[in-house]
Amino acid sequence: MSCASTFRRMFPGVTLTVEDLLLLESFQIGYFPGWVPEREFAAVLWAYPLIRRYLVVRCPAIAGLVQEAMARFGPVQDAQELARCGHELVWAIADLLVYNKCPEAYDSQTFHNWDFAEVTSIAALGDKVVIDAGAGTGRVALEAAHAAREVFAVEPVGRLRHFIRAKAAAAGLRNLFVLDGFQDAIPLPDGFADVLITSHALGWRLEGELCEMERVVKPSGTIIHCPGTADAVEEEQHHGRLISPDWQYHWARYKEADGWKRKYWKQLAR
DSSP states (O other), X not given: OOHHHHHHHHOTXXXXXXXXXXXXXXXXXXXXXXXXXXXXXXXXXXXXXXHHHHHHHHOGGGHHHHHHHHHHSOOOOOHHHHHHHHHHHHHHTHHHHHHHHOHHHHHTOGGGGSOTHHHHTTSOOTTOEEEEETOTTSHHHHHHHTTSSEEEEEOSOHHHHHHHHHHHHHTTOXXXXXXXXXXXXXXXXXXXXXXXXXXXXXTTTHHHHHHHHHHHEEEEEEEEEEOOOBSSXXXXXXXXXXXXXXXXXXXXXXXXXXXXXXXXXXXXXX
């Protein structure tokens, strides 16, 4: 099943248009190579020069892909075919667009409903400084803030950061702080946190992420990953790295709404 088909099933009430491409941040546009369908991408680039310019100005690294796609595929003249191309393009990257357009649709996904005791059974959060790295819509950060002394939600998407702040304010949480950052570039000092947690976010740049997480966690602190990846053969590459002698994570299985997953944890040396 294609990504587009999967996203249509995930977000049945969401409407996406090519103009939503103007919501994307520079790092999100940088994910396009190898991801966007090039024929459909080229059709949109030819038909919408404003969108083409926005993408290149926002993320100059995409200029080569834009030039190559337009050189390979010419304009689409038929309005119905152009509409199809636009539809296929936006749904191929629907998760990126939904983060920016309607984070509440992502926040309502059933996979967020896993039991937070999968984390607290590994490390108690009471009176601890906690980082939620790659915080998304803030499910982990908000949950952790009810027990921890302070929680720092690190999230690169501006719209998601606003979403987390709004939910924290509505819940009356004054110990949750939202920061702009990536999992491999966390804007906090060395040895800052007692516990770092990731949920459905690990693995965009795995080695750099794991190094950075160990930098910001105190000696004897704990790192916990609930990546949302299946307990299946196709996940063996990341699984193998995490439990390798290089990283030495422990692991176990846990249940989410859509099946069995793997979680990983380690306590750093003193």
